[in-house]
Amino acid sequence: MQQNPMTVITAIKPNSLQALTDYLKPIGKDIKKNDVIQFSHYQQLHYCSFFIIPSNHPSGNLSATPALLVFEANIDGEISTFINDLINDNSVFMNTVYSYCQDYQDNAHLGSYLLSHDYGANAFYVAHPGQAxxxxxxxxxxxxxxxxxxxxxxxxxxxxxxxxxxxxxxxxxxxxxxxxQPFLNSNGDMIFKAILAVLVLTLLGGLFGFLGSIAQIIAIAVLVLAAVYAIVLRSHESSDKQDSRPWESPNVSAVQDVEDRQLQNHLTSVIEIKSGCFRLLTLKIVLFGINLVAKLVATKGDLSGIVTIHFARWVILPDKKRLLFMSNYDGSWENYLGEFIDHASQGLTAVWTNTQLGENRGFPDTKWLFLQGGSRDEQRFKAFARNSQLAELIWYSAYPDLSxxxxxxxxxxxxxxxxxxxxxxxxxxx
Amino acid sequence: MTTLNLQDVQGIVFSGYNKYMSCSSYYLLQINDAKKTKAWLKNLLDQGQITHGEDKANDSTENRLNLAISYSGLEKLQLDEASLNSFERSYREGMYSAHRSTLLGDQDGDAPEQWLWGNKANSVDVLVLLFSKDASIHAASQKQHQAAFKKAGLSIVWHLDAGEKRQDADGFAVEHFGFADGISDPIVEGFPTASGAAAIATGEFLLGYPNQYDGKLTQIPISEQFGTNGTYLVLRQLKQDVAAFWTFMDEEAARQGITADYLAAKMVGRWQSGALVEPNQDTDPKTVSNDFDFSKDPDGKGCPFGAHIRRANPRAVGLGTSDAESLTVANRHRLLRRGRSYGKALENPRSDDGQERGLVFICLNANIERQFEFVQHTWINNVKFAGLYDEDDPLIGRVGNFTIPDEPLRRRVCGFQQFVSTQGGGYFFLPSLSALGILGNS
Structure with a gap:
């Protein structure tokens, strides 16, 4: 059975932020015994979380946008089935939550409302694909x-x-x-290598004229494009400013309060994408690549050397101005960030080098997208990541005692x- | 090669003074009158009483003194808010804070509310470490300093005297359970004691120098002038129940059909002599070496994955896709240990005499969160360490199971007891001599 990412993102009605927070927070504080909702009833559910993205996070640049409610779930099978199960089983909880959100109508339309606000993921990693x-x-x-x-x-x-x-x-x-196990768990690696080989061979074959003149023109065009891309990239990188203020987001205490309560943790990070279409395009390409690696190569509980992530996803928010990252992982934040730096500096730098905490407060200085700098600057990177984080109101794990x-x-x-x-x-x- | 201004660094960074100083005491003090405390501090410096790295001990050296300050201490010495906020978060919150105690596993019987000192009720501002050559010199020194504390507006919250030094034939200190200790302190680049190739970057243990990440500098609080050559000092009073430890070993070993020494060695990861436990060994070979990295024991058939020393430093196995990568990662989480045992040795280790004894655990690190807390949380206390399911550190952990990998079938100890408990603790800043000067003159 396949695991799927549900990411329902809805705008919160003006003046409803506090009421919604007050409704969700007590449930999150007593996830096992609260009398509102028992997530363990849903047999397809691995993890889920509810959290709010304030309009001014991570900087005040987007203050005109409303605060957003995000409902993240990692589930077996179809998302529509899960949504129907939730509404049928606990319509009170679901309707109460979404009555605080814009464009909500009634129970009858709730299912389609949620489905139409599900943004899935631009890239999605599952530690053990197929494992229901x-x-x-x-x-x-x-x-x-x-x-x-x-x-x-x-x-x-x-x-x-x-x-x-x-x-x-x-x-x-x-x-x-x-x-x-799913076909791709054992064969994806080979398919990935084959795709790479075909791409390289086509490019080389085209370049040297073995595949006809049209292919040659295309191959040359690809190379020229890559060179132009590299020049533009370097010009962006040399003018971007890294965050150099000794600064701690007011959210950090709240984030720390919901951390390390059990063996696993949840990480929610929302960060601005640097302005202009160049960075957005780069980010989309990188996320496409990560998604491919996650589907084909990283299928054995190991994402580029990180062996503590159960599920992770990257979602470009509907406004295309912010990047949301969510992860369910084993152990402490310090260990998680350390593993990122120790084993996956390249991939994570390629993603987050396109982002900033605010104007002139960018990701640590990077050269060539991922080759040098970036997250290798350990302390600056950790501070950057910490300041992008939000505390979740509700977080549920179906198996908190399993790594x-x-x-x-x-x-x-x-x-x-x-x-x-x-x-x-x-x-x-x- | 890093060149250090040894005169600016407190001596405890380079040495635990074990060779020449047989006595030591640890004073945990509270500041009641900041003005007087500052004058006392200035006076200590002016008289050259604070030991620095250039001041090397020899046979005729009588005393050593070092001094560290907690966050509440810096608050009382009236540092401004921006300066206070420039220290790392764990230090600002303090070891007793709710989040830190969750991370450290200080829960239930080990919870800060139960501590003798270092909690909210008995908070500590200043730590003074006193060392002397022999007992009579030490008694005189203690008397003199206790009087000086009074005049300096300092009250004693708690104090600990290190017990009579126990040394084995190899010259290693022996802790109360009977194991040689302090064998694997890292070799640090630029330290006067450093030799050999496997050096750890200076910035892991002293602020203002390149660390283990691409030569980056570890962040400095306040200013370069204040922070450079300082470091963070972690102190924990760990009570050891020696009789419970050996009684458990006897009973469990009998149940399993093995010897108590074998079981205890598997739990520690070293034999009592300090020799590493290697595959296919039944008794102590008594050949102590620190020249190993577990690459010859990838399955834990000698030193189990859950053993104390493998948790405290996993070296070249299990932290990366290659031995080299694993070692790189392990070396980003090293500690420099400077503690000693306290209390008298138990004569018959199977029979309790009702007296308290244990370890004054002291370690130095440039980043408490990435070093001390990481080791404690991600390695020592982690029930999922190295792919395990429900195991705590069998030596200093609380309760749990313990797997001893063996061929063809593993052996399991189901439910060991707690032998070590936390009685107090704190995070301190160990300033450079120039920073102490700035504080004394402020």
């Missing part, structure tokens, strides 16, 4: 059962070391076989139960 929420639950239970069995029978199992898996498999013979690595390991245990190869590697998973 219920499968994650089942495999965690299976692992716990096997762990208990091994603990209780360790010495007996060790009497016949070569038969350990057989004995365990026999004991758990009623377990059903795991569903095969990305745990989920991958659980699947390996399940799969290994039905495999006869590589016994030693399987035993290490237990």
């Amino acid at each position: 929420r219920n499968v994650i639950y089942e495999q965690q239970q299976l692992r716990k059962d096997i762990e208990q069995y091994v603990d209780a029978n360790r010495s007996t199992l060790l009497e016949q070391p070569e038969k350990i898996r057989e004995t365990i498999a026999n004991h758990f013979s009623s377990t059903s076989k795991p569903k095969p 990305v690595k745990n989920i991958g390991n659980n699947r390996s245990i399940h799969e290994g139960l039905f495999s006869s190869s590589n016994l030693a590697a399987w035993l290490k998973c237990l």
Whole structure:
């Protein structure tokens, strides 16, 4: 089953901001036991969050725009099914929330209203594509059962070391076989390489005239375009100003208040896209590339070396002036930002170098889009990221006690139960 | 090569004075009269009493003194708001604050409300570290300084005396559980003690110098003149329950059919001698070396993933796609340890004598959030560390399970107890001598 990103973005009615905040905040504070909504009822839901983007965030440049309510969800299957389930099951919650928003009509139109305000994602990363929420639950239970069995029978199992898996498999013979992983999980890497190879070969073949004169003209045009792009890029980069003020957003305390309450965290960042169509275009191209990598290459719980992200998405806001980034990750903010810098400097610099906290308060100085500078300036980058953050009002995780690595390991245990190869590697998973 | 002005850096940065100073005391003080405190500070400097890096100890050296200040201390010394805000957030909030204690795992019995000092009720402004050559010199020095504190408008909130020094045959200090300690302090570029190639950038431990990120400078509070050559000092009073530790080892080892020494070594990651626990070892080889990076033990069959020393510094395994990348990442989170044990050694480690003992944990770092707090939260206390499920640090953690990787099947300790608890703690700034001068003259 495929995981999909829902990002419903609606404008909040003037004067309703406080009332909406007051309604959502207590639910978020008691996500497990509040009597308004139980997100765990929705079996397709992995994570969801509600938060408000103030009109003046991150700077006062956009004060004419209304404050926005964002409802983010990471779900199995169709978004329309999820929306219908929500409205049918808890129309009070859904209607109360959206009655504070512009263009809301009534319960009958709520479904189409939400669908028409769903902006999905420009780029979407899933740690374990195809892994439905219920499968994650089942495999965690299976692992716990096997762990208990091994603990209780360790010495007996060790009497016949070569038969350990057989004995365990026999004991758990009623377990059903795991569903095969999606095609792209195992073949996407190859497809990605093939696409790259075809592009390079076409360009080179065209350039040297092997593919006819029209292809040659196109190839030369592509190269000229790339050169022009590089020149324009460098001219932007040399005139852009990085944020050099020792400055802390007033949001930081609120963000810190909702952080580290459990093993996982949610990150919400909203940042201005630098003005002019050049940066917007660059950003769109980079996000297209990241999306491709996420679909084809990063399918095994590892996004360019970062092994703590469950779901992440980038969304260009409807006004095309701001970039929204959301992520559900394991561990602390300090670790998360550190992993970004340690392992994924290039990708993240390519995205956020197109953004700023405000006029003349840009991303740390960058050269050649991602090659030099940018997020490698650790302290300046962390301050930039911190100041772009917003605190969520509601955040729900279906499995707050499982890390990305745990989920991958659980699947390996399940799969290994039905495999006869590589016994030693399987035993290490237990 | 970084050249340091050693005269401007407090001596504790370069040395814990273990070689020549057998006694030490830690005074946690509150400022009641800022004017008097400033005069006292100025006087200490004028008399050359604050030990700096150039002032090397030898056989005839009698005393060493260093001094650090908490955020509330700087507030009381009347720094302006912009200056105060230029310090890093963790320091400004303090170790006892709600968010910091969540990060550090100081909950329930370890919560700041239970602490002897360093919480809201018993807040600490100034830390004075006193060292002496022997007990009689130390007694005289303590008496003299205690009188001076009184005159300086300083009251003593708490004080800790380091216990009699225990050393093993290799010259390493032995902590109360009986393990050699302080073996793996990083070698720092530009430090007078530095030798060898694996040096960590100066900026990781002193402000104003390039750090481990592409040679960037770690941010300096207030001004270059004030902040350079200063650093942050973290202090925690960690009480150790020695009898509980060894009684648990005895009982659990008997249940598992192994020895208590073996189990304890697996939990620590080193044998009592300090030797690394390696695959296929049943007893202490007693060959101590710090020259390893876990690349020969990628599956934890020697030193388990959850073992204390592997959590405290995972070295070349598990933090990146290659050994080199992992080592680069690990070296962005190093600590310089300068603490000592307090309280008397327990004669029979299986039988409690009702006296308190433990570790005065002191570490230095240029960025508390990226170094001390990171190590504590992301490595030590992280139940998901290295792909684990529900395990805490078996030595200094609270409660949890512990997996000992083995072939063909792992061994598991289900539910170890808490042997170490937090009794107090604080974040301090260890200023350069010139910064102390600025404070004293302000």
